[in-house]
Amino acid sequence: MGVSITILVGTMTGTAEMVAQEVEQALENAGHQATIEMMDNLDASVFQRGGVFLICTSTYGQGDVPDNAQKLFASLETDAPNLSSVIYGVIALGDRTYKETYCDGGKRFDALLTKLGARRAGDVLLHDASSGTLPEEVAAEWVVPWVEQHLQTSSELA
Numbered sequence: 001m002g003v004s005i006t007i008l009v010g011t012m013t014g015t016a017e018m019v020a021q022e023v024e025q026a027l028e029n030a031g032h033q034a035t036i037e038m039m040d041n042l043d044a045s046v047f048q049r050g051g052v053f054l055i056c057t058s059t060y061g062q063g064d065v066p067d068n069a070q071k072l073f074a075s076l077e078t079d080a081p082n083l084s085s086v087i088y089g090v091i092a093l094g095d096r097t098y099k100e101t102y103c104d105g106g107k108r109f110d111a112l113l114t115k116l117g118a119r120r121a122g123d124v125l126l127h128d129a130s131s132g133t134l135p136e137e138v139a140a141e142w143v144v145p146w147v148e149q150h151l152q153t154s155s156e157l158a
């Protein structure tokens, strides 16, 4: 049975959006349903319906979430909704040359969602832009095993 996943995209220069598109394709090829939503103009209410979310975000500034993710992030901090009906994964894009803040955009979402009661499935996928690998390829290879190992056993999600 396929799993329904909403991919929320935080990006400054479009890499995370491209990653999300490849991930969506890989999920659909494997029989799952995926929907991409750019984080622009979203607030905490996007999580109200519960279910499975994949946060796909880059990192900017001093380890900040991208501009288009700021409103959603602030809304989660302020409203502090109970997200116990949410299961999530994180694809965090960054660059190891930013040592202390490596992939902090994704790591910040991870910490906040966990704090609000959401359950993370599996480990956060970290991608280093200096590694010579393409994030869209790495993420597309990662996502189907991620679903199969961590989500497909949850019959309520199918």
Ligand SMILES: Cc1cc2nc3c(=O)[nH]c(=O)nc-3n(C[C@H](O)[C@H](O)[C@H](O)COP(=O)(O)O)c2cc1C
Residues within 6 Å of the ligand: 010, 011, 012, 013, 014, 015, 016, 017, 057, 058, 059, 060, 061, 062, 063, 064, 066, 093, 094, 095, 096, 098, 101, 102, 103, 104, 129
């Ligand atoms: C001005 C600037 C600041 C950045 N700051 C960080 C950072 O603090 N930590 C990190 O891991 N990556 C940082 N990055 C790397 C980006 O997160 C990475 O290149 C990412 O793939 C960009 O994705 P996007 O096109 O979706 O925004 C920075 C990049 C730029 C251009």
